[in-house]
Amino acid sequence: MDVEQVIEELYGLRPEEFTAARDAYVAEARKEGDTDAVKAVSGLRRPTTAAWVSNLFVRERRSDVDRLLALGETLREAHRTLDPAKMREASGQRHKVVAALAREAAGPARDAGQPVSDAVLHDVEQIFHAVLASSDIAEQWATGRLVKAPAVPVGFGEVVPEVAVPRSESAKPSKPAKSPKPAAKHASTAEAERRERARTEAEAAAAEARARDEALHAAEEERSSAQAEVVAADESVTELERQLKEAEQAKRAARDAAAEAEKAAKEAGRAARDAHRAADRARSKLERSAD
Known part of the structure; x- marks a missing residue:
């Protein structure tokens, strides 16, 4: 059995088709007595919907893939050299490019008959952010065989503030800004708090969705393993x-x-x-x- 070809085929299937196809290949390898193939294929994990959407994007949109990889190299180089100008420019591109490419990634998935929810789209964006942050993740992602969304390194991609003007270049102190009127200040604070609460709730909902997705993924893996054991036992009995x-x-x-x-x-x-x-x-x- 050509294990590499089997893996390539499996990670091109829709998530709900993955487990049955994998188990069929495991049964075939076991019948052929190919223990190495049995071990390699049975250990493959079903990708989450977001990972599959990302994998399909890698397979079908190579020009966009190269664009994201190039941006990742620029961002990582800017962080290594601590170049404020490059970091501001690359960080500004980062969010726009990631959001745009995530929407693009949903297209092939929907064409293949796979619905893409907002939670899935959010996880696809997280995958793209992780690709930009880590060369190792980028290399793995470019194979089109991700299993789940990797974590984005903490602190990566934050926009660097402008460098403060030295005191010697500012002989005359600027006039103090007028304090905003109490009502306007209160309204501004309330709006900021509302936005922060909304952002926190959105992040919590997305985290809960990812946790549920992971739980579903783990349950399906356990079910798949149990089914594989049943198949093996049936074959032994036969x-x-x-x-x-x-x-x-x-x-x-x-x-x-x-x-x-x-x-x-x-x-x-x-x-x-x-x-x-x-x-x-x-x-x-x-x-x-x-x-």
Whole structure:
């Protein structure tokens, strides 16, 4: 079995098709006695919907994939060199590009008949952010075989503030800004708090969705493993039944052969006795003739 080809095929299937196809290949490899293939294929994990959407995007939109990989190299280089200008420019591109590419990624998935919810789209964006943050994740992502959304390194991609003007370049202190009117200040604070609460609730809902998705994924993996064990047990029972049937057939054949041999022995015994009697009569006749 060509394991590499099997893996490539499996991660191109829709998530709900993955487990059955994988188990079928495991059964085929087990029947062929290919233990290495059994181990490699049975260990493959079903991708989450977001990971599958991302994998499909990698397979079908290579130009966009190259664009994201190039932006990731620019961002990581800016962080390594701590170049404020490059970091501001790359960070500004980052959110726009990720949001746009996530929407683009939903297109092929929907064309393939897979619905893409807002929660899934959010996880696709997280995958793209992680790709930008880590060269290792980018390399793994580019294979089109992700299983779930990787975590984005903390603090990566934050926009760097403008460098403060040195005090010597600002001889005259600027006039203090007028304090906003109490009502306007209160309204602004309330709006900011409302936005913060909305953002917190959205993040909590997205986290809950991801947790549920992970729980579903784990349950499906357990079910898949159990089904694979059932298949293996069924195959063992079938093989033992076949061996038992062959042994019973061999036993019957041996009994038949033994019966035939016993019959032949009896006939040979009778023939030998008849021959001895005939020999005795001939000898007696000969003796009488001699007298």
